[in-house]
Amino acid sequence: MNSSLKNTLSVESHKRLLREMLFARRFEERCYEAYVERKIGGFLHLYCGEEACAHGVIEAARPGHDYIITSYRDHIHAIKSGVDPKAVMAELFAKVTGTCKGLGGSMHIFGVDHRFMGGYALVGGPFPLAAGIAKGIKMKGGDEICICFLGDAANNQGTFHESLNMAALWELPVLYVCENNLYGIGTRIDRSTAVVDQYKRVSAYNIPSRQVDGQDIDVVYDAAVDAIEHVRSGKGPYFLELMTYRYRGHSMSDSNAYREKAEERRWGERDPVIILRDRLIEAGEMTLDDYKKLDHEILEQIEDEIIRFAEESPEPPLEMLEKYVLVENDPWVRGGAG
Amino acid sequence: MAEMMFWEAVRRAHDEEMARDPMVICMGEDIGVAGGTYKATKGLYDKYGPERVIDTPISENGFTGLAIGASFIGVRPIVEIMSVNFAWLAMDQLFNSAAKVHYMSGGQLRAPVVVRSPGGTAHQLGAQHSARMEKVFMGIAGLRVVTPSNPRQAYGLLKSAVRCDDPVFINEHELMYNLKGEVPDEEYFMPLEGSEIAREGRDVTLFGYNISVHWALQAADVLAKHGIEAEVVDLFALNPIDREGIRQSVSKTHRAVIVEEAEPPVGVGSEVMAIINEECFFELDAPPVRVSAKNVPIPYNHKLEKAAIPSPDDVVRAVLKMFGK
Structure with a gap:
């Protein structure tokens, strides 16, 4: 392990995180299959290759206490925040047992009980929402923070600039995590963005920032602990850029033809799951056989518990169609209880 | 029953709701130190301070989205957008976030945000400052739209809108802020539906x-x-x-x-x-x-x-x- 890291994880944490990240990988791969089988509809954005980002940052946070919000690539952020993977898969299968009763879909997973405030499908949409949650935290006087995960391409939306300006101006407790996977849908970052290093862009708002390797969970965790400490101590927002790569296209409808195979191979050699696995093996804490056994267990769990639950759950009833448009029975709609 | 001007009625509703509930805030361009273009928040900055009466940058989509996010966790924001022409810029957050979050979260989240904004054709303001946008807002499922015609309604609709758990857009009019009318002396709440x-x-x-x-x-x-x-x-x-x-x-x-x-x-x-x-x-x-x-x-x-x-x-x-x- 890189000895320059200040905030380190225990062996037990490493083992648990390996399980969580491998689970995330297999979960997303199973989603791919289910999509091909037409069990999952709509748009589907997979997180394969980026697992160390969500896991490293949320590991350093307090899930269930801190608020987490993200984009449409949201399954794994929800699960790491504490949302039941069965309910996530059931949502993807459009079942009433899903996180949003089948009304949301892949891009809109919510788990408000776990303070997972949702996945949003307009690129850059969560920037101001996260600042607003942070404003609410500040008004209430708690020590929670809001963590907003978005991709690099979101930074070309106006909401990025508007929100970072307000977050800095009002010293809001929000951590913006930029998962820089180098592509905005199918356009490489240097073809869409004048300043390729995203952490540099926030200096315009006097927001401290850092760019680190997003494939090595120890590096992500170390940087995230410092970033979260900064925000939680009341010093205002922070911007953490994690260099990462998505193995699949932007969504399932993306042919992924715009990337060079050599580039994909290069990133594939820095797989976040394998980096952590090899670290545990090198430390003598695990064998390759242990890992294979773990993988097997995870695949079985996904099939026997999660897919079965999603398959067997009922669809939402038609009566639900108009149920959540407006809040039901709000007395103020009639001008008050009286 | 006292007679007051439209802007005074809006201001009174702000003041009463802010005095009642510390989670009620208001935000918008020039609403704090300057007291609001149409005086709807006059004096509130001195009374409630800069954390609750917030002068925003000119970032309509950003500050509307910020208000919506704050409303997710219990804040009751009243956003003033200086002119509905500028509200076009906030439509992304109003339509995509506020109007849909309750539905797409399967009822988990609510966005009890109020957005007030004057529209209408006033005095030679030209093409980009004379829009009437109510027809756009009223077509969006999940967003309540009300539009007061007199000070009593302006007061009573804002009072109910602040307390309602749905997002509410209040369509006001640039020419009506000095309109006089009777407003009940006691607290008064208009229904948000009806005629x-x-x-x-x-x-x-x-x-x-x-x-x-x-x-x-x-x-x-x-x-x-x-x-x-x-x-x-x-x-x-x-x-x-x-x-x-x-x-x-x-x-x-x-x-x-x-x-x-x-x-x-x-x-x-x-x-x-x-x-x-x-x-x-x-x-x-x-x-x-x-x-x-x-x-x-x-x-x-x-x-x-x-x-x-x-x-x-x-x-x-x-x-x-x-x-x-």
């Missing part, structure tokens, strides 16, 4: 909302001299709109004229006509008529500007024509 009969009549119903209620009332005075007793229905709620109120009045008068300040396509007039068709077509003695703005961007020249917007005279003419006079 009011501003004048009773039996011969024809004039549907209006916001400023066009006043044009309809002026027209009704003139029509009375022609022996036509017009009923004026004030559609203070545009989404959801009062289908039953529309049906009842048309079933009584058997004739309908809709007076709207906006361009005719896809507007309040076309919506009310559709409802009349659906609810009470066979009650009609004559085809319903719209009195609308011309379908043009608003010109700068005063004479042309006036010609673009309907007037009480236009309403009178439309009704007389309907009666073959």
